[in-house]
Amino acid sequence: MIFIYLDFKTPRPFQNMDSIGSLVILRVLRLFRVLRIFKLSRHSRNMIAFGIALKASLAELLSLGLFLLIDVVVFASALYYAEMDVDKTSFDSIPASCWWAVVTVTTLGYGDMFPHTAIGKILGTLCVFSGILVIAFQMPIMVAKFTWTFMQNTSESPEDE
Numbered sequence: 001m002i003f004i005y006l007d008f009k010t011p012r013p014f015q016n017m018d019s020i021g022s023l024v025i026l027r028v029l030r031l032f033r034v035l036r037i038f039k040l041s042r043h044s045r046n047m048i049a050f051g052i053a054l055k056a057s058l059a060e061l062l063s064l065g066l067f068l069l070i071d072v073v074v075f076a077s078a079l080y081y082a083e084m085d086v087d088k089t090s091f092d093s094i095p096a097s098c099w100w101a102v103v104t105v106t107t108l109g110y111g112d113m114f115p116h117t118a119i120g121k122i123l124g125t126l127c128v129f130s131g132i133l134v135i136a137f138q139m140p141i142m143v144a145k146f147t148w149t150f151m152q153n154t155s156e157s158p159e160d161e
Helices: 017-043 045-056 058-082 094-105 118-154
Strands: none
Touching (some): 017 045, 045 058, 058 094
């Protein structure tokens, strides 16, 4: 999904919508030029092996994403209801709490939002441990599959060029 920011405060030389729409289309097309760098992967055996390994581990990556999504939704909902009655809380809605849950489950911890109640702090601790466990249980499986696939694809004899 591509987000495009339009500044309506500064005057534009073209005020009708057709010219602005065409400028947006041109900017999006210019963005696609950046994707040409992926064409270089055809010439690197390591990049080809990485792509094959990524494709072979797709099921594990999807299950990791699903487990993390479940963690985020469960802990965001629980924290919203735990912090609902606190004045001046950052957790005004479940989607706002989802940001906190994503940051906490992935153990980034920006510090922009934090729970104020004791129950919220306990939920935060459980959220961190849950995120660590979900990631820790999935990583050895993916690393083993990446290693096996990478070794299979790089150990083949190079073709005559």
